Amino acid sequence: LFAQNCDFIMGSPVLDNLPPADLGEIAFAGRSNVGKSSLINALTGRKTLARTSNTPGRTQMLNFFLLGKREELALYLVDLPGYGYAKVSRSLVNQWTRLMKDYLRGRPNLRRVYVLVDSRHGLKEGDRDIMKLMDESAVSYQIILTKVDKLKKGEQEKVREATEQAIKKNVAAHPEVILTSSVKGDGVDELRASIAALAAS
Ligand code: GTP
Numbered sequence: 001l002f003a004q005n006c007d008f009i010m011g012s013p014v015l016d017n018l019p020p021a022d023l024g025e026i027a028f029a030g031r032s033n034v035g036k037s038s039l040i041n042a043l044t045g046r047k048t049l050a051r052t053s054n055t056p057g058r059t060q061m062l063n064f065f066l067l068g069k070r071e072e073l074a075l076y077l078v079d080l081p082g083y084g085y086a087k088v089s090r091s092l093v094n095q096w097t098r099l100m101k102d103y104l105r106g107r108p109n110l111r112r113v114y115v116l117v118d119s120r121h122g123l124k125e126g127d128r129d130i131m132k133l134m135d136e137s138a139v140s141y142q143i144i145l146t147k148v149d150k151l152k153k154g155e156q157e158k159v160r161e162a163t164e165q166a167i168k169k170n171v172a173a174h175p176e177v178i179l180t181s182s183v184k185g186d187g188v189d190e191l192r193a194s195i196a197a198l199a200a201s
């Protein structure tokens, strides 16, 4: 699947004109600046497909990418705006958070949501909020610990264990946590394989 093209389809600031829900879809959620857009670029091998930035609050809409070929195997990847904090007004962040939550609750073709968490910081309140929302709406999700290039191997294993322990009672959570680095490439092949399996399911 990842040998195929991936193209930007559209960005939408509202829920009423999204692409038709006729393909499986995978979304990337997480706090601002956690590395969602960078991970989409690492997965697709395209440095500038999704716009990234040092400034939290870069991604401001639901951004849809079509991975693969419609006639064969294809999937939408969705880059979501971050929650938590951003270098924009409180009311804009609230607006994005509302958009993201409505999308997560209501999108029928959503196969899985990857919840990205900075491996140096662990789960935060905003992460727990959307995990709860997805547990309640039976949306399957999996935690990805990002930026593991910033941690030593021993520290990586500790945060993996602590995170897996912390999500034990979350009914819609995949029990295993994935560790990634978009800079060094850790976990990228593993994640590609799991996305390809979801596309074929
Ligand atoms: P918003 O769109 O604002 O919600 O942010 P985002 O989650 O899409 O983050 P983005 O991909 O724009 O990355 C934020 C910053 O983290 C950028 O400066 C990236 O270069 C950096 N970054 C992303 N992934 C990694 C990683 O794996 N390792 C390191 N060291 N830095 C990373």
Ligand code: MG
Residues within 6 Å of the ligand: 036, 037, 038, 051, 052, 058, 059, 079, 080
């Ligand atoms: Mg982004």
